[in-house]
Amino acid sequence: MDKIIPFLFIFILIFSPLAFGTVETWSLAIMEISIFLCLLMLTIKNKNLAFYEVPGIIPFALILIYILFQLIPLPPALLKIISPETYRIYQDTVFISGLNSWLSISINKKQTLLEFLRISSYAAFYFLTVQMLTDRKMLRKTVYVIIIFASVLSCFAILQHLLSNNKIYWLRELPYGGSLFGPYVNRNHYAGLMEMIFPLIISIFLLYKPHLHYVSLRDKISALFNLKSTNLYLLIGFGAILTATSVFLTLSRTGIISLCISMIVFGMLFMLRSIDKKRGIIIIIIGILIVLSVGWFGWKPIFERFEKLKEARYNIEETRLQIWNDSIEIVKEFPLTGTGMGTFINIYPRYRTVPGNAVAAHAHNDYLEFFTDGGAILYFLCLLFLIVFAYKVFKAFSKRKDIFSIYIFIASVSGIVSIIIHSATDFNLHIAANGLYFTFLFGLAVSAANTRMHHNLNNTNLRELKISVKAILPIIVVLFLLVSVINSGFLTGEFYFSKIKDIKITDNLSSDELQEIRSASTRASIFDPLEAEYFYASANIEWLLANKEIAKMRYLKAVWLNPVNGEYLQRLGLVMSDFKKYDIADKLLRAGIDFDKQNISRYKRYVAWLFAIGRNDEAKNIIRKAIIIEPEKTREFVTIMILKKLDDYEILSVLPEMPVPYFIFADYLLKTGNEKMAEIIYTNAFDFIKQDSNFPKSYIFSIKNYYVKKGRLDEALNFMKKAEMFFPNDTKIKINIGDIYEKLGIKDKAADEYKKVLTLDPNYFDAKLRLERLSAKK
Template sequence: MPTANPTHSHRIERLERGLFYGLLALLFWLPIPLGSHRPWAWALLEIWSFGLMGGWLLVNTYSPRLHSLRPYLPLLVIFGVFQLWVALQQMPLPMGLLQSIAPDTAAHYLAANPQAATGTLSLDLNHTHVGLLKGLSYWCLLFLLLALVNSAQRLKTLALVVVLTGTFQAFYGVLMALSGAETSWGLGLPNSHIATGGFVYKNHFGNFLVLCLCLGIGLLIASLSKSKALSIKEMLRGTLAMLLNGKAVVRLCLAMMVIGLVMSYSRMANTAFFASLSITGVLGLLLIRKKSRSLTVLLASLLVIDLFIVGSWFGVDKLRDRLENTSFAQETRDEVNQYGMTLIEQHPIAGTGGGSFYSTFPSVKGPGIQTFYDLAHNDYLQFAIEFGLPATLLLGAVVLWSLALAFSALRNRRNSLMQGMAFSAVMAIIAELMMLATDFHLQAPATALYFMLCLAVAWMARFMKVERAR
């Protein structure tokens, strides 16, 4: 192993710091190119993430720091095992073994070639290979988040970057919606009065803003005063301090994101945001020890000001009309769920292969569905179809584990930043669990990675060591 010297150590630390800023730049970039939901965009994501991972491995060679990731090992192992399963779906298996694991898949190959000696678990190798490369880049970014965000200051910086990213997307989306332009700036896509930001699909935009809002609310909670009783003089002093130290800027950013969320007219995103805020707010008031009166005031202001005042100016009435006019008779997503269950019954263990919904669903859809569905509009259904029930339940278990750790941090951590980040993780996970039932949010790299970021924040809030202030 190379011998260390002060100059060499300084270069290694500078490289490590550069990797952290490179990670933040990637997080800011992810939603800009259509949510990175295009082949060229996710190819750039893969190159960027693999490059950062290579840089961290170089840093670890000269300055070993793998031991610091020990508390996060279960999270990394479970996501790593999932990627191994996707790789296994592409491997040629003896037909006898394939018949025992996935008899319907084996029957598919034998129907095409009765003499076939091998077959793969995936029915769409090309899309599964694409999904594996994306999944590996996701794992690398999860690893880098846990490895590089290794202090309370960096965790706070990460949350600030997420808030700034969400604010930029909301501002751009609202500006485009109000501009009246026929096409979007930059990529020339059709533009309407609906805010979509850097995304094409308004529901992905709404989902992204919800996750950013959760981190922003966590930051505000982390900055609240711990004192329970305040005099008028102290309240005025606290208000002035808030205006000077940046809390007011964060609050304005949250208001901007709420405007963007309302103007997306995404029914489920808006419902999930206010429902998760209400649920987590009640839980926070019950679980957080030594909570201040300002926490109750903050939560009340988020609901009252953002929903009833800001929302009324920017189209909450239109959103309400969309919710009231929602009819299952006009929607075919419930029929997609019904027909999709047939695929789960046919391939319960091994699935049909990552990314294969596009090519396998037409074989089971009924005459009532005239629209072509390349995605299931239900991530629970799509994951179960493509990866099988065991792999899907494994991912569900790690999400619920992360939620439990965030609950534990909310209850037991004394550091205000860790409490705030735990609050944001609980809120984000609850909101995402609601939204995944009605759309394909985890199929877009930007929203998928930001949800993984929220899972990582839950583990950091529980296990990150914080130096005590003197």
């Protein structure tokens, strides 16, 4: 056991980043079970001894108790007092469905339980780190292993970057939205890990600096390369350069800034302890080497990434400011308790103003997300932990004289500061591997401030806990079993559901296939009874098998587990409609839109239902709202209205006064032969262009092409001339005008248009080619 425990401890630190940052169920399960197993084995080994006190462990425990409180079902009256907006969510979803049970603060119990397990494992690892690293040999060994691991990992990451086939380890395909670097799907999270470890490498590099006492530079260089420690010193320095270079190559803006600030913090703490100031020069030299190393690969991509902050529009990662504004609205409505840890992905669609269908799983600001999920209570408990930790640890550090301990403490604090800064623009602390290293650095700082490095002294300055290890053992056994059983359930449920997840449920499936899907979804829900998706899938099968009452109950269960999922709410609404409960159906279908405001599918389903029951005017109003949100979807809604026998003038009355819907509808009218009405609509559409700064010009060219194809060149020219009035510096519009002039045989005017293009863009190759062709004809 003496060998297994240290091995398992190191395994956790190495495995977590390598397992794609530990963001999947299987890797989370391995990490969490391994941590509690390691803690259990250490407890059994030391059952006749005592554990040492861990600074801030009581506030950490209070954080866990609070997360558990978010999971506890509460009476509706009490919930209304504690979190009025959460109560209103249940009132608009669960209560109108006919369920009147007690409900929790968390709007998604599964997600909150996952967060409880993850943060519990952090607390256990923090406790474990402090206990393990009271052994001076283990402290040194751990530091050296982390440095070697980071150096090797950064070398691999750089190689993978240079020889990338867009697969992690050259084997695994990226999920959608990924931007890989090293073993991480997201380059920002790789940068987050490395910026935490980098100060540790620098500290050991400075510690191993050879001491030379020669006068001349030549003698110093000669002596340097004759020392046994020189190779190790240079190797550590090379590892530092590799690590920092890999961070720069991620092009992570905040990662680069955080790395630089961590070095400033390192230097400040270095000076505050009055350590040899000459060694500060070495930090500057390393900085220069890093800059030169990155310069080898080019600075241009990095500067381009910084520029994107101003230009970003529809990429979720590049719309942070908009997501932050939306998140502030969540905080305003759930100020005290939040919506439950891990539930940002569920509540955000209700407040989302970012267009598009990309999933925003996180706020891209850990502090905002902690507030949306945990409210002011969580903030207070986290602040309490930091205050208690800082007071006790810095007090112990001020008395340290051992140089190794001082360097490691400064490195740990610098790493903590770097990720605290980075988390202001990303969700590093929600990535399990990075969160693990964050808590590891806290434990390392405690150990560096208290572990005694000399053999003739006691192991640590930390006091022994008054509670005996034997008393703690049953608690750790229960926690280990709890983590193991819950994670096993999650994995088993995921295994069964993976068999049917990608199967599209239709009437074309055979009876055997339906029974197989039914069996798999039922088993998945048994092993993981908090996953709403399993009950929803099971309900769909039961409905298809005409077991309507059973299907209704399972839809209700899915809504109870996740009352803000627009899909579940609307499907339950349609079921209620089938049971002739139209009032409930209407509320649920409308709630589906309210909780998923940017998802046009929600609007389409409600519109179809309204038309089906004859509420045409309401359907038209919903269509108008949907088109305002996503004008590009106009064609789909026009199709729906045509199928419902609305004439052209009725459809026009529904469309909002925006250029894109008008252009799309006019295009439809041209294709159906109503050219006169189409031309009127085009004229009106141009009047609306001024109101839409994001108007896509492709619509203009499609109409021009239509006129040209019909041989109506004069109309095409007039149309493009009108477009030019709105976009006077658009080279493509001018090229198209010149092209029409050519077709009309007016060569001089065509040449004038091409010259205008070259005035705006001298490198426009097509314009040059057209001019040369015209000149040759003359």
